[in-house]
Structure formats: C-alpha cells, structure tokens
Amino acid sequence: MMKAVKLSALVAVAALATGCASQSDFDKLKADVDSLKPQVSAAAADAASAKAAAxxxxxxxxxxxxxxxxxxxxxxxxxxxxxxxxKRSQHK
Known part of the structure; x- marks a missing residue:
C-alpha cells in the first residue's frame, strides 16, 4: 500500500514538473515536420536513383x-x- 502511495506521488510530481505542451509547441513541431517533408522526398528520390544506377x-x-x-x-x-x-611438329 505504501509503495502504491509513494509511486502515485512520484508520478504526480513528474507530471507537474514536465508540464503540458502548448498549442504553439505543437504548431512549431508541425511546421518543422512540414519543412522536412520535401527533404525526405528528395532523399527518397536520390535513393531510388542510386538504386537504379547500382x-x-x-x-x-x-x-x-x-x-x-x-x-x-x-x-x-x-x-x-x-x-x-x-607436339605434332616435334614428332616429324
């Protein structure tokens, strides 16, 4: 029982310490992912080209x-x- 209470308190403290992500954090992350999509597409095209050349x-x-x-x-x-x-020439 005491272990459960201690574990619950530890989880509660960890949750409060880390906090929640805001909408702006999600928007920034989405923008970062969106900016990486063309690079990923280009890398995939380069890989396909290299595979064909190989x-x-x-x-x-x-x-x-x-x-x-x-x-x-x-x-x-x-x-x-x-x-x-x-060998034939030597026999004669």
Whole structure:
C-alpha cells in the first residue's frame, strides 16, 4: 500500500514538473515536420536513383565478367591448339 502511495506521488510530481505542451509547441513541431517533408522526398528520390544506377552497374559488371570468362576460355583453347601443333611438329 505504501509503495502504491509513494509511486502515485512520484508520478504526480513528474507530471507537474514536465508540464503540458502548448498549442504553439505543437504548431512549431508541425511546421518543422512540414519543412522536412520535401527533404525526405528528395532523399527518397536520390535513393531510388542510386538504386537504379547500382542495378545498372551490376548488370554491366555481370556482362563484363561473362565476356572475360569467354575470352579466358578462348585463350585456353588457343593455347591447347598451339601445344598440339607444336607436339605434332616435334614428332616429324
């Protein structure tokens, strides 16, 4: 029982100490939020643009990797053919 009374007194003191927000506080906060909305929209647009650019770069990197793998395979095939030709020329 005493704990409840002490807790209630503590809550009452805290509520009185903090006070209530006035309408002007709410209006200022609303104005601040409204001023941030265009910045948030711009940031979202920049993020979308960056995401699109990253996807395009990833696609180009994949294409370049594929081309490099094909070139490496062609080089390996060519080296194999040259080795066979050299071995044949040594047999004669």
């Amino acid at each position: 996807a395009e770069a990833s696609a180009k990197a994949s294409a370049a990797e594929s081309a490099a793998n094909r070139a490496a395979q062609y080089a390996q095939d060519t080296n194999s053919k040259l080795d066979r030709m050299f």
